[in-house]
Amino acid sequence: xxxxxxxxxxxxxxxxxxxxxxxxxxxxxxxxxxxxxxxxxxxxxxxxxxxxxxxxxxxxxxxxxxxxxxxxxxxxxxxxxxxxxxxxxxxxxxxxxxxxxxxxxxxxxxxxxxxxxxxxxxxxxxxxxxxxxxxxxxxxxxxxxxxxxxxxxxxxxxxxxxxxxxxxxxxxxxxxxxxxxxxxxxxxxxxxxxxxxxxxxxxxxxxxxxx
Numbered sequence: 001x002x003x004x005x006x007x008x009x010x011x012x013x014x015x016x017x018x019x020x021x022x023x024x025x026x027x028x029x030x031x032x033x034x035x036x037x038x039x040x041x042x043x044x045x046x047x048x049x050x051x052x053x054x055x056x057x058x059x060x061x062x063x064x065x066x067x068x069x070x071x072x073x074x075x076x077x078x079x080x081x082x083x084x085x086x087x088x089x090x091x092x093x094x095x096x097x098x099x100x101x102x103x104x105x106x107x108x109x110x111x112x113x114x115x116x117x118x119x120x121x122x123x124x125x126x127x128x129x130x131x132x133x134x135x136x137x138x139x140x141x142x143x144x145x146x147x148x149x150x151x152x153x154x155x156x157x158x159x160x161x162x163x164x165x166x167x168x169x170x171x172x173x174x175x176x177x178x179x180x181x182x183x184x185x186x187x188x189x190x191x192x193x194x195x196x197x198x199x200x201x202x203x204x205x206x207x208x209x210x211x
Contacts, residue, residue: 106190107166117201
């Protein structure tokens with residue numbers, strides 16, 4: 001049922017609506033009353049029809065105090081209910097979050113290729129770190145600024161490049177659950193970064209003298 005609900009978010013977004021991660025997660029507060037009915041399942045699982053199968057008399061005849069029998073089952077039901085709650089909530093949030101992770105993964109792989117390139121290009125680890133951070137953070141900030149300063153075709157091109165930068169795409173990821181166009185764009189950009197920086201790194205490393 002949780003998977004069906006999240007699939008509904010993806011379906012409605014694919015048809016022009018907008019349900020972001022926070023809205024999807026917020027629906028949990030409207031479903032909390034389900035927990036009242038779920039106690040019937042956990043109670044039945046732990047009690048296991050002991051009156052029906054006549055197993056309760058075995059515990060009593062064995063000499064176990066009735067208070068221990070009762071409180072033991074209550075404790076077992078409570079632990080089971082809490083575990084089930086964690087699993088169900090985690091599963092639902094993971095399904096809502098998976099779309100953001102799906103968009104983030106190819107972008108992350110592209111940045112990993114950039115990081116590898118920087119450490120192979122620079123002899124200093126500090127220089128490599130600053131170069132990688134500069135490309136990931138400083139460059140899109142500069143693109144955003146210059147796209148506002150320059151009007152006409154130049155500003156338009158800079159804005160388009162900024163919109164396709166991994167950090168920009170990642171900021172958009174939680175806005176829409178199941179946005180196929182965003183996922184495809186993130187996949188394409190991540191692939192370009194991964195292949196491009198890997199090819200550049202291989203070319204530079206093959207021509208570099210190692211001392």
